[in-house]
Amino acid sequence: MLSFYICLRKIPPMTEPRINPNVSVDCVIFSFEDDGLEVLLIERNAGQNRIEDDLLALPGNLIYEDETLDAAANRVLRELTGLKNIYLEQVYTFGDPARINKQKDQDWLHSIRAHPEARVITVAYTSLVKKSNFKISPSSFARQAMWVKVKEVPQLAFDHNALLEKALEYLKHKIYIEPLGYELLPERFTLAQLQKLYEAILDDHFDKRNFRRKVLRTSFIIPLNEKQKGVAHKPAGLYRFDKSKFHKI
Amino acid sequence: MLSFYICLRKIPPMTEPRINPNVSVDCVIFSFEDDGLEVLLIERNAGQNRIEDDLLALPGNLIYEDETLDAAANRVLRELTGLKNIYLEQVYTFGDPARINKQKDQDWLHSIRAHPEARVITVAYTSLVKKSNFKISPSSFARQAMWVKVKEVPQLAFDHNALLEKALEYLKHKIYIEPLGYELLPERFTLAQLQKLYEAILDDHFDKRNFRRKVLRTSFIIPLNEKQKGVAHKPAGLYRFDKSKFHKI
DNA sequence: TCAAAAGTGTTCAAAATACACCCATGT
DNA sequence: ACATGGGTGTATTTTGAACACTTTTGA
Numbered sequence: 199m200l201s202f203y204i205c206l207r208k209i210p211p212m213t214e215p216r217i218n219p220n221v222s223v224d225c226v227i228f229s230f231e232d233d234g235l236e237v238l239l240i241e242r243n244a245g246q247n248r249i250e251d252d253l254l255a256l257p258g259n260l261i262y263e264d265e266t267l268d269a270a271a272n273r274v275l276r277e278l279t280g281l282k283n284i285y286l287e288q289v290y291t292f293g294d295p296a297r298i299n300k301q302k303d304q305d306w307l308h309s310i311r312a313h314p315e316a317r318v319i320t321v322a323y324t325s326l327v328k329k330s331n332f333k334i335s336p337s338s339f340a341r342q343a344m345w346v347k348v349k350e351v352p353q354l355a356f357d358h359n360a361l362l363e364k365a366l367e368y369l370k371h372k373i374y375i376e377p378l379g380y381e382l383l384p385e386r387f388t389l390a391q392l393q394k395l396y397e398a399i400l401d402d403h404f405d406k407r408n409f410r411r412k413v414l415r416t417s418f419i420i421p422l423n424e425k426q427k428g429v430a431h432k433p434a435g436l437y438r439f440d441k442s443k444f445h446k447i
Numbered sequence: 448m449l450s451f452y453i454c455l456r457k458i459p460p461m462t463e464p465r466i467n468p469n470v471s472v473d474c475v476i477f478s479f480e481d482d483g484l485e486v487l488l489i490e491r492n493a494g495q496n497r498i499e500d501d502l503l504a505l506p507g508n509l510i511y512e513d514e515t516l517d518a519a520a521n522r523v524l525r526e527l528t529g530l531k532n533i534y535l536e537q538v539y540t541f542g543d544p545a546r547i548n549k550q551k552d553q554d555w556l557h558s559i560r561a562h563p564e565a566r567v568i569t570v571a572y573t574s575l576v577k578k579s580n581f582k583i584s585p586s587s588f589a590r591q592a593m594w595v596k597v598k599e600v601p602q603l604a605f606d607h608n609a610l611l612e613k614a615l616e617y618l619k620h621k622i623y624i625e626p627l628g629y630e631l632l633p634e635r636f637t638l639a640q641l642q643k644l645y646e647a648i649l650d651d652h653f654d655k656r657n658f659r660r661k662v663l664r665t666s667f668i669i670p671l672n673e674k675q676k677g678v679a680h681k682p683a684g685l686y687r688f689d690k691s692k693f694h695k696i
Numbered sequence: 697t698c699a700a701a702a703g704t705g706t707t708c709a710a711a712a713t714a715c716a717c718c719c720a721t722g723t
Numbered sequence: 724a725c726a727t728g729g730g731t732g733t734a735t736t737t738t739g740a741a742c743a744c745t746t747t748t749g750a
Contacts, residue, residue: 220469221542221568263566267542291540291570293470293516317512319470321540321568390701407704408740431701432747639729656731657713664711680727681720 215262219316223271224258224358225286226322226365227279228348229329230382232391235348235398236329237362240278240340242355245309253302255355256362257340258320260311271323279343280335286323290364293319297357306355310339320356324365326382373399377418380439386422388434389413418444464511468565472520473507473607474535475571475614476528477597478578479631481640483647484597485578486611489527489589491604494558502551504604505611506589507569509560520572528592529584535572539613542568546606555604559588569605573614575631622648626667629688635671637683638662667693 227238239254257278261270268286276282295317298307307314329345336343351362372378379395393409396402413419418440426433476487488503506527510519517535525531544566547556556563578594585592600611621627628644642658645651662668667689675682 218469218566220467261542264544266544267540267568270542288539290537291516293510293519293570295513295515317467319516319570321542388702405741406702407742410703412739426702426748428749429701430749431699432703434702637729654714655729656715659730661711675729677722678728679722681729683729 215264217260217312218263219260219313220318222258222260222318222320223267223274224256224320224322224361225271225275226256226289226324226362227275227281227284228324228326228369229345230326230379230395230398231329232394233347236345237348237351238279238281239344239346239351239354240336241342242306243339243341244306247309249302249305252306253353253355254346256358257343260318267321271321277338278336278340280337281327281332284325284327286325289322289324289368291319291321292357292361294357300356303355322361322364324368326369326378328382328384369399377416377439377444386424386436386438388426388436390434464513466509466561467512468509468562469567471507471509471567471569472516472523473505473569473571473610474520474524475505475538475573475611476524476530476533477573477575477614477618478594479575479628479644479647480578481643482596485594486597486600487528487530488593488595488600488603489585490591491555492588492590493555496558498551498554501555502602502604503595505607506592509567516570520570526587527585527589529586530576530581533574533576535574538571538573538617540568540570541606541610543606549605552604571610571613573617575618575627577631577633618648626665626688626693635673635685635687637675637685639683
């Protein structure tokens with residue numbers, strides 16, 4: 199009994215955090231596979247009554263009254279998909295009063311929200327991850343979470359197709375400024391992989407020689423003395439990204 | 448009486464729009480004068496009891512339940528400062544629960560808000576205007592509205608200094624992409640004015656010859672056959688900006 | 697020996713940078 | 724005549740774009 203008592207003193211009281219009915223966050227999480235960008239989507243559970251052919255959605259939910267937006271984005275992503283310790287960046291805020299008016303979204307809101315009629319504005323966050331580093335484990339109202347190729351994304355819940363577009367646009371701008379996607383590739387990668395990544399994000403094609411020259415001109419992409427093995431062609435040299443050298447610039 | 452009746456039928460019922468207590472918009476309006484950038488700030492009225500030495504603030508207020516964020520930004524700016532028909536762009540959303548905790552802000556909120564304790568996240572908007580094109584006429588809770596040099600902005604209400612910083616950063620990025628500030632200069636301007644504008648926004652200095660060459664390479668800055676008059680030095684040639692030629696690119 | 701992807705160099709045009717003097721005007 | 728800001732040209736370096744063949748490996 200004594201240890202139980204001590205335990206009671208140490209655990210803070212578990213008050214339910216209060217939910218703000220008017221503000222949500224949504225996460226646009228990208229991953230890169232050799233055949234293009236993918237985005238993390240969820241299937242929604244709708245209380246008891248399942249909605250027929252419900253729309254896929256970005257992982258997102260209402261914020262708590264006492265947390266920052268950044269913290270909310272991290273929490274919501276973790277609760278719905280199991281992904282944690284991800285560096286999320288704010289992209290844009292969507293606040294059209296009509297953004298929740300689709301019938302399936304209304305059905306879902308009424309099945310699950312305390313205030314389904316409330317005006318909800320949402321703050322979009324984005325990140326790039328290497329999907330092999332994370333195990334998806336859906337919970338809360340996410341029945342399922344899955345990676346979907348960006349080029350094959352169907353109609354989504356709410357205005358989530360617009361959020362996805364904005365996040366893609368944000369990515370394109372961002373990749374000009376800093377060498378994204380070293381989070382997206384294996385630690386040791388080939389220049390062909392890197393080039394495919396740039397081509398996927400910018401939806402463009404580059405000349406191999408010019409691309410290699412440009413990349414190698416930077417000081418933070420370091421050739422290793424290793425090569426691919428077991429490929430049915432000339433094996434490619436492997437490279438790594440040196441973060442410290444990059445941050446000096 | 449008949450005309451009164453007809454009138455009643457035509458005018459929609461004047462229901463008070465409902466206010467959303469959790470979401471506000473703030474406007475960071477820049478103007479450019481020869482000696483640098485300026486930003487539009489307001490002095491707040493605090494109900495009856497005036498707050499001693501109250502902080503200056505960006506024009507901003509809570510949104511209505513049934514308006515978009517963009518519409519809210521335009522409305523709020525108009526209500527507080529009289530500026531209208533301005534193209535506002537969204538910059539960033541600030542949602543730290545502690546952002547309203549300064550004592551003077553609390554005093555003000557309690558003097559004026561129906562729900563002064565409510566969590567408020569705010570969406571920042573920005574624009575660039577030519578201040579001579581607009582007459583400032585403060586109203587609503589703005590006792591006064593004024594242009595303040597960006598380099599001389601004091602401590603502001605809430606987290607408005609942070610909003611200002613973000614908007615400035617946004618400007619700097621944006622000016623690389625499109626030739627801002629043709630809204631900021633007189634219709635006919637000299638290249639020296641244009642250069643000063645770029646130097647003010649980017650907080651940098653450029654070589655005159657290189658700057659002129661670069662500007663004249665574009666097809667949308669058109670030399671006029673006119674010169675300055677009444678200046679005590681060689682009069683500068685005047686130029687104008689051709690929007691249609693720009694939008695083709 | 698073949699298929700498949702890796703790797704490599706040169707040329708040309710455009711853009712960025714650095715730099716110093718004469719010019720037209722009002723006072 | 725002088726003070727003030729306006730206006731101009733050249734040389735050098737850097738960057739971007741276009742382009743085709745040889746090499747190494749596993750099957």
